[in-house]
Amino acid sequence: MLKIAKTEFHKLKRYSVVWIGVATMLTVVLLTRFMATASDGAVHTLEYFSNNVIWNNFSLIFPATITLIAGYIIERERVDDTLKNILTIPIPFRKLLAGKLIAVGGLAIILAAIEFAFTMIVFFISRFPGFSFAGMLLVLVKMIGMNLFVYVAVLPIIIFTGQRAGSFMAGVGFSFFYGFVGTFASGHGLGNIYPITAGLGLISYQSGETAAYNIFFNAVILLLMFVISSAMILFAENKTPAAKANTKVKKR
């Protein structure tokens, strides 16, 4: 499976979808910067600023972005008609899917690093106070952690739409909504069990008002998402439109 994941990175060469990820990471950092200008006199230390980036990222950008990238990477095998070459090796569809999801996990980390780099650049350009080397490393770790946890939260969506030809855009829309609702979930005390926000406790995210995290719930809910995803992969198959037409006829 690692072998498959490795080839996924080779397939990304000159592939524009990667740049979508970079562009969205830049967007989220700039967005946070403008919001900082508009906000009341709060002091934007490195911690405060990076926390806002993390918040905006999981609630507005990252769930949809990672679902989009994963969707593209899966769907292209059908669009480019390369799936037949892989299935006849033979590599079963579920193995290919698992390999791809590992690779996308790697991309989630890389995107976190890019998010981190943009954050630091904007932080320095804005001459915000409160820099420390340890603080900077902590930002990187938190960003990587949060991206991975959000990725686990959206995995079932990716796996569900990834099996169905031409359906991944619906998954992107759903992921956006799913992330957006995270803000309200955490506002109503559901933050600990809502999958998107469960990662906040695990990276001990500190916003202004200290939230009460239940790390046990957080871990259980994300573990549950992971187990559900693994089970879905185990039974994953490529559902082409022809197969769909077939079942429709049978049902009639």
Add this chain to the structure above:
Amino acid sequence: MGEFIIETHNLTKRYGNQVSVSDLNIHVKKGRIYGLLGRNGAGKTTTMRMLLGLTAPTSGEVKIFGYPMQGNERKVLPRIGCLIESPGFYPNLTATENLKIFAQLRGINKPGYIKGALELVNLPYRDKKLFSEYSLGMKQRLAIALAIMHEPEVLILDEPINGLDPIGIAEVRSFIRKLCDAAGKTILISSHILSEISLLADDIGIIDRGILLEEESLKELEEKNAKFVHFIVSDAKKAAQIIGNLFQTRNMQIADNYSLYLHDTSLPVAKINRTLMENGIDIKEVHLCEDTLEDYFKKITGGEGIA
């Protein structure tokens, strides 16, 4: 293992109410080229997809190397190279990069194998051109390179000469022939072009509307074709009598006053000519005529023929 490398038993595929492949029984012998011939929509691609496990049969069975395909994919498929319908590659990568990916997935890392495969199909190694910039014929060549790269024992090629120019067709034909003769590979090839199949295949299966109409060797098929000698003479009736007396044969047909068809082509035409002349019959023309494979194909598919 029996004598057949690829064998199907009542292989059937239905899409809704439409039967694409119906009770197909094909038999591909070791070390031979089997041509699956059929018009557009006859079911060639559907058959090949089922052979490779890409499409599940509605009923029936595929056996390759004597193993049922279903459940033995990991044993059977690595020994097969295939090209199904249009070439499928990553458009953002070059030919070499594309082949490298599939080689990695197959786990082969023999030195020079990609270069060798590209050379066989006359494509440059390490070219900077992306797959998306390839011409149709170049794409097709790359697909053939992919099919043979891992040196499989069996090749399943769906219309491999699609999009190639005449020289390309001749090249591909001769190297497919070589793969079979020199390397002993078993090859199943499909086409809707009768002349191509007759130039290349040892055995032929004719499929029409999902049904296998005929399966036999090219030799047998050619022998089935009607051959006759057409005489145009001053008096066909009299000529028929003379020939009949001379060779004790009645295997001929008087078409009109001047045309005579002699169906026994083993008779010495020169001697017939001389005898007819000696008996005062003028000979205008003599032809050896033959029904083409095409005529035969028309006959068995019910008249419409093939490209």
